[in-house]
Amino acid sequence: MNSRNALVRRTSGSRGTGETVAASPPGHDPGWWSLSPERARTLLLVAARPTITALAATVLLVLVVMLTTGTDLTSAPAAVAATWLAAHQVPLTIGRTTLGLLPLVPTAVLVWLAARECARAVPNRPTPVELGWLTGAVLAGPLLMAAVCLAVTGDAAGVTPLESSGPVAAFGWVLVLYLVAAAAGIGSRAWSSLCALVPIEIPEWAVLGARAARRTVLRMLGCGALATAISFFVHLSRLDGAYRQAHNFTDVLGTTLLSLLYLPNVVIGAAGILSGAAVLFGAGSVGLFGVTGGHMPVLPALIPVPEGPASPWWAALLLVPLGVGVLGGIELGRTSDDRPGAPWATLTCAALSTLTFLALAILGSGQLGAVGWVGVDLLMLVVLMVTWFGFGGFVGMVFARRFLTPAAPTEPAEEYDDDTDDYDDDTGDYEDDDYYDDDYDDEDEDVDDEDDDAAEYDDPAVEVDAELVEDFDDELEVSIAAPGSTDEPADDIVDVEVVESDLPDEDKTPGR
Structure with missing residues (x-):
């Protein structure tokens, strides 16, 4: 059974699908274009399932909106195509208005679906x-x-006012987003294989810095979400004005849904404001050191945006990114065994965190019709974040080395060889019981040897030979009679012979 399970694991082509790959005939080396039917089916699902899911959701959304608003369905194909492109951050032109500031929730969901589908199709040992x-x-x-x-939006340009920004932007955004999805899906299952594709060796401090950067970005986004929630409840009195253009229940529902879709954009802007950078609304701006008036769209998602002159205590919020950087440096100082490489890990963390926020800020910004360009000031964001994360990281690292006890290093999980029968990847149990039985047998043999030695050398002056007599029931009985004992042997003992010739001279009694 163990050899059979080993064969199944060796021929397994995918972790998630459990497909098997047929063995090649001897002497036949399949080319890179050769695919088994099972593998081709898996790749077809990877290519089709996320796209079909996104298209079905887009069609359903467009039809619901058109039917509730009484719009003519003749423009439905163009609306579906434009909505699908907008979900992939492709700027659109509606009449003479350019819409480049697009919500991030649909984009994040689509990338997550593609990454999950890719992760399911990663083979056990990918080449x-x-x-x-x-x-x-x-x-x-x-x-x-x-x-x-x-093609659909181009054909409908003369009928509907929807136009895309061109094939370069469309293919560029789709290519970038799904390359990120592929890297995330493959990295979650075969990180070592993905790193092996890099032509240079990745040092350990770079890996530690990348992990710390992921935690730093999540903490900073959490602080931005918390600041958004607090500001929303502080300015809750503006809620009525945000819905002043909603005349019925459908308008209220659509405005609320649109605000929820733009919520990640607001959180990214809040994180940029906490770092000290300003969020631009065309000619206006909002920051910790000043608020400049400008035209802003009326949406419930923008209720947290502060108004009026900046308060002096707002500058204290700069301690938030500094504290996040210090915390990341403390973790690196406690967990890194490479003392010369820890400063480089801190710099790597600061650089990757800043680049990640720069990419998020670019995704969460864009042209918004008559308002103008809306988004975080990218230059200020890069300078300030690399300063807070870098300086704070060094302070935290030095503090951890001087005053804190180093944390126990976490050893990476062992990678089990698929050619052995020791571990079953599917059940999580050891299939080869001999792995433990051999050890236990050895221990039992050691214990038996110790018992035999104890019985033999308990009284050095006495040596007794016993005969093992097999009874009619095929049971073995052993009886050892001590010298000088008057007790009669048990009835079930067939025969016991004591050899006196082996006894010491002083224990020999005349007449016995």
């Missing part, structure tokens, strides 16, 4: 060719759908 096929499958479906949507 570069297999990873290339998988990445191509992740990109194939969305790129094909982007071409169809561009």
Whole structure:
């Protein structure tokens, strides 16, 4: 049974699907273009399932909106195509108004779906060719759908006022988003194989810095979300004005849904404000050191934006990014065994955190019609965040080395060889019981030897030979009679013979 399970694991082509790959005939080396039917089916699902899911959700949303608002359904194909492109951050032009500030919730959901589908299809031991096929499958479906949507919006340009920004922007955004999805999906299952594709060796301090950067970004986003929630409740009196353009229940529901879709954009802007950078609204701006008036759209999502002159205590909020950087440095100082490499890990954490926020700020900003460009000041964001995270990280690292006890290093999980029968990847149990039985047998033998030695050398002056007599029931009985004992042997003892010739001279009694 163990050899059979080992064969199943060796032929397993995917962790999630459990597919098997047929063995190649002897002497036949399949080329990189050769795929088994099971593997081709898996790649087809990776290419089609996220795209079909996104298209179905888009069609449903457009139809619901059109039916509730009484819009003519003749423009439904163009609306579906434009909505699909907008979900992938492709700027749109509605009449003479350019809409580049698009919500991030649909984009995040689509990228997550593609990454999850990619992770399910990662083989157990992927080769570069297999990873290339998988990445191509992740990109194939969305790129094909982007071409169809561009063609539909181009044909409907004379009927509807919807236009896309062109094929370069459309294919560029789709390519970038789904490359990120492929990297995330493959990295979650085969990080070592993904790192092996890098032509240079990745040092340990770079890996530690990347992990610390992920935690730093999440903490900073959490602080931005908390600041958004607090400011929302402080300015709750503006809620009536945010819905003044909603005339019925459908308008209220649509405005609320639109605000929820833009919520990640607001959180990213709040994180930028906490770092000291300003959020621009065309000619106006909002920051910790000043608020400049400008035209802002009326949405419930923008209720947390402060108004009026900046208060002096707002500058104290700069301690938030500094504290996040210090906390990251403390973690690196406590967990890093490489003292010369810890400063480089701190710099890596600061650089990667800043680059991640720069990418998020670019995603969460854009042109918003007559308002103008809306988003975080990117130059100020980069300078301030790399300063807070870098300086704070060094302070935390030095503090941890001088005053805190180093944390116990966490050893990486062992990678079990698929060619052995010691571990079952599916059940999580050891299949080869001999792995433990051998050890226990050895221990039992050691205990038996110790017992035999104890019985033999308990009284050095006495040595007794016993005969093992097999009874009629095939049971072994052993009886040892001590010299000079008057007790009669048990009835079930067939025979016991004591050899006096082996006894010491002083224990021999005349007449016995």
